[in-house]
Amino acid sequence: MSIKPIQIGSLTCIPLHPTFGAEIRGIDFSRPVPDSVIKDVIAAQDRFGVTVYRNTGLDDQSHVAFSYQLGQCEMSPRLQGPNQPPRFSEPELFDASNMDVHGNLIKKDTRRWWFTKGAALWHTDSSFNQWRSKYSLLLAHEIPKKGGDTMYADVRTAYNDLPDSKKAEIEDLVVCHSIWYSRKLAAPHEFGNATEYEMSQKPPAYHKLVQTTADGRKTLFIAAHAEYIVGKPKEEGVKLIDELIQHCTQPKYILSMKWNAPGDLVFWDNRCTMHRATPFSDQIERRDMRRTTVLDDSPSSHGVDPATLKL
Template sequence: MSTVTHLDARSAGDLAVRPLQPTIGAEISGVDLRYPLADEVRDEIKSTILKYKVVFFRDQELTREEHEAFARQFGPLYPHPSAKKNDAGRDDAGKVTPIHRIAAADLKDYERARAAANVDDSWDPYHSDTSWRLVPTWGAVLRAITIPDTGGDTVWVDAGLAYDGLSDDVKDRLAGLHVAHDFRAALNGVGHDYPIVAHPIVRVHRETGEKILWVNFTQRPSILGLDRSESKELLTLVLDQYRKPEHQVRFSWRPGSIAFWDNRATVHYGVRNYGDFPRLLERILVADEPLYADL
């Protein structure tokens, strides 16, 4: 009987990292994510994420169970309330969230909820995942399931580079300010109650020490303590930084693609330019350590 040695035994030196932009985005090859990672390989992947904010793997044909097992090597998984409702009765309820185009039958309810929440549709949909929580998740692993032949890319923004690009005057104005993250309309729709949370607009990354410009434009952002006009002025300056191509990386999905990003260091959005195609990805969130002294 022959013995097969899987790629979980290879060293970090076998990984190949190809940067896509100077500070954000890198493709990693030389590893098969279906199998457990050696500790040094796991640590090298994590350090690459910290450096480039989001990393991509190609030609990884994972099952849902293998997707979960890979993500779990980087921390406990966070069960999202919307996924928990959809997966009621499953042992892994809430661990996997489908990311798909809103079906026509659900579109009216979605638009009604946005109108009721007074969402400002002039904002672009740059966001981070679970920023509505007091302790947001640190990482997200997104797996391609059903991908259109063209369109449907995802854009990530280096939120540290976005902060660095601000003028000193704007940095001074933003210092010490907090912005609201209000996701109540969507949470209430799945029977989950959570208060409005405010985070610093300029956060210090827990592991790298980098200053991060961090606003979720899908969650009714408003700056605490400012009148509406000044709040919108400053938020527009933030958005202008997110929109700059030199602060972004754009990823074109293919079957077998995986994206793994640092949710504390980036914002992102999916480009909706694929019409009625039933684009589907599955996301798993990795919980952050709640350091209560920081709360």
């Protein structure tokens, strides 16, 4: 593929894949980003879906501050129990590491260790919330020597390549999303029955399967949290969901992003991509990743009211 740079306002964009993804240069994170540059950042994001910023120098505070320039941020869920202390003082930061609050490696086969296994499935951040997310911004603080990359799928192009008959079939479908469903897929023996506290913290959410993105293109809102299709027999709905995920994750739609160093930031749009983590030696090496999640402000941001559905 051609890697000819593309200029978007003040930013230089180096494409990373024929259809999506770019490394972005020309932004100074050592000071608050001007509003004029934020407009360029959003324009680049709308075009590429996944954008990579190297050597940002961001810390927890500036990471959160930059995220708020893009919209209202989601508070990180406390899924591990009300008495479990957070690792960060900023409530917006989601802990995507393999460490506990003291910086120790999470031991294999513990409930927290199994919970992280869901990140290896193709997923869309926070699709299990009724108010869905728009952007995720993942910042590296410590990376392993080998592995631990992040893979992305271009769901806009994958949708566009579907046969017209399939597009017509799925146009008006609504999907139930549940974090406990994806965790059960990843670790059925551990999450076959979520606790009462866990269920109360994250009930299911309902979203249209076919969505329209910021650039006016249609896409699929799907992935591992998608449990069933409303109004279809469960087995039939699961089969269709699996079929669509397999279609979207063909090699031609995939970008694998290598983390080079602490300070790397990857910023993606959950409404037009799926992603997953790749393995690394998590019982030997530390991988400290911290994520902010910006809430969606589009017309379909709050999904489908379950009261209007025949569940």
